[in-house]
Amino acid sequence: MPRDPLIGIVGKPSAGKSTTLNSLTDASSKVGASSPQPEPMRVPKPPLILEFTTIDPQRAIGYLQIDCACKRFDLQDKCKPNYGGCIDGRRSVPIELLDVAGLVPGAHEGKGLGNKFLDDLRHADALMHVVDASGKTNAEGENTRGYDPSQDIAWLRGEIVAWIKGNLYERWGSIKRRHVAIKASPVDTLQNQFSGYGSTSSLVARTLDKLALKEPLEAWSEETVDRVVSAFTDEKFPTVIALNKIDDADAYTNLMKITKMYKDSPVVPCSAKAELFLRKMAKQGYVQYTEGSDSVWTRQDLIDDGDPEGGGLKELDEKNQELIDEYKDMILYRYGSTGVVQILTRAADVLGLVPVFPVRSTATFGSGSDTRSVFRDCVLVKRNSTVGEVGRKIMGDAPLAYVEGVGGTRVSEDDIVSVGKHDILSFKIGRA
Numbered sequence: 001m002p003r004d005p006l007i008g009i010v011g012k013p014s015a016g017k018s019t020t021l022n023s024l025t026d027a028s029s030k031v032g033a034s035s036p037q038p039e040p041m042r043v044p045k046p047p048l049i050l051e052f053t054t055i056d057p058q059r060a061i062g063y064l065q066i067d068c069a070c071k072r073f074d075l076q077d078k079c080k081p082n083y084g085g086c087i088d089g090r091r092s093v094p095i096e097l098l099d100v101a102g103l104v105p106g107a108h109e110g111k112g113l114g115n116k117f118l119d120d121l122r123h124a125d126a127l128m129h130v131v132d133a134s135g136k137t138n139a140e141g142e143n144t145r146g147y148d149p150s151q152d153i154a155w156l157r158g159e160i161v162a163w164i165k166g167n168l169y170e171r172w173g174s175i176k177r178r179h180v181a182i183k184a185s186p187v188d189t190l191q192n193q194f195s196g197y198g199s200t201s202s203l204v205a206r207t208l209d210k211l212a213l214k215e216p217l218e219a220w221s222e223e224t225v226d227r228v229v230s231a232f233t234d235e236k237f238p239t240v241i242a243l244n245k246i247d248d249a250d251a252y253t254n255l256m257k258i259t260k261m262y263k264d265s266p267v268v269p270c271s272a273k274a275e276l277f278l279r280k281m282a283k284q285g286y287v288q289y290t291e292g293s294d295s296v297w298t299r300q301d302l303i304d305d306g307d308p309e310g311g312g313l314k315e316l317d318e319k320n321q322e323l324i325d326e327y328k329d330m331i332l333y334r335y336g337s338t339g340v341v342q343i344l345t346r347a348a349d350v351l352g353l354v355p356v357f358p359v360r361s362t363a364t365f366g367s368g369s370d371t372r373s374v375f376r377d378c379v380l381v382k383r384n385s386t387v388g389e390v391g392r393k394i395m396g397d398a399p400l401a402y403v404e405g406v407g408g409t410r411v412s413e414d415d416i417v418s419v420g421k422h423d424i425l426s427f428k429i430g431r432a
Contacts, residue, residue, distance in 0.1 A: 007347050008098040008124030012152055013141030015132040016244040019272040021099045023340045024062035058099040063092035064344050069357045069424055070375050080373040093378050098124055122197040126351050127239040128343060129156060133255050134248035150258050153241060165229045168193055176218045186217045197236055207232045238350040241267045242343045247274055247330050266346040270339030274327045286314045292341030294332050296324060352383025356390050356417055362404045362426045388413030391427050401430035
């Protein structure tokens, strides 16, 4: 199954990008329940799939948690995905992540690793900006105290805007002359320039519609070009702000300030370090912990709750017990989770991703002759995708005779897929 879209993880050095990536892709071999059970059942987490290129930037596979279609039909016990996993109707779907090396102010002018890594961003459909909320690293990622992390959010977006504008404006004279000579539309002219960023004509059209510009393209001032590039950046690279290191005592004040400043943007407080630690402890049998949950249970917690065996968990040493207590107080009780799972969920939200379940049979929801399992595959598509677009995404250039929905009903290729509607499909190959 295709694993696009691609989420780019960006941020300055030492913001915690690598730890965030690891916490999104790390798989504990076992996890416990999120609430104490007399006889806690350990269930295997979906197997980890990591894919790394041989050169930077680093790519990996994370897991987006969604509600699986199996739950609608009470088939949770038969759901066995080919990739990821499904536990009681909560499915982990693979999604590709791109770890872009740390950017610094002036990257669009070649500072630091410069344009190379800005250029890597063009492949991303959305960005996850990891920000050091503690204020203990400056813009270059060097140790300090009292730094305002809201500056990182502003300058990183500014770097991307300056990079795109620089590429566009250095040729602006010839672009305008050609635009007039061939009597092109503004959408066609801009798409010709923005296609290298993975743009589409519909994306450019949405950008211009939001600006409602009156003057013709050849009369645009530099200020107007600035507005167009800024709006295009927002449309092409929707961004989730991941305020990392919330376990630091200085982070809360910064978090409140940034949340207020960016009240219309998706802001997620998180601690990638805490998430990695809790998963590690769960894997080693010291705690019960489910990623994304608001609880972690130790052996003593379960004994206090009435289980004399403590769930079969190992005894914690004093240092790890103190750290878990700290994470409970500073993170889980205050924020409701470590925030790591929620970052990917918000990224999926800003892209409007819809899970679609291709099946061989819309009566049994199985694949081929396998009648013992259902909904083996799931693909993520963007909001407002048509059935035909989903078919081409999955089947490539193979000719579609027709498409069936639930119950064997014929579905038009022009129908829009959405959660609960036209999201379970069987593509029949051949000539209609």
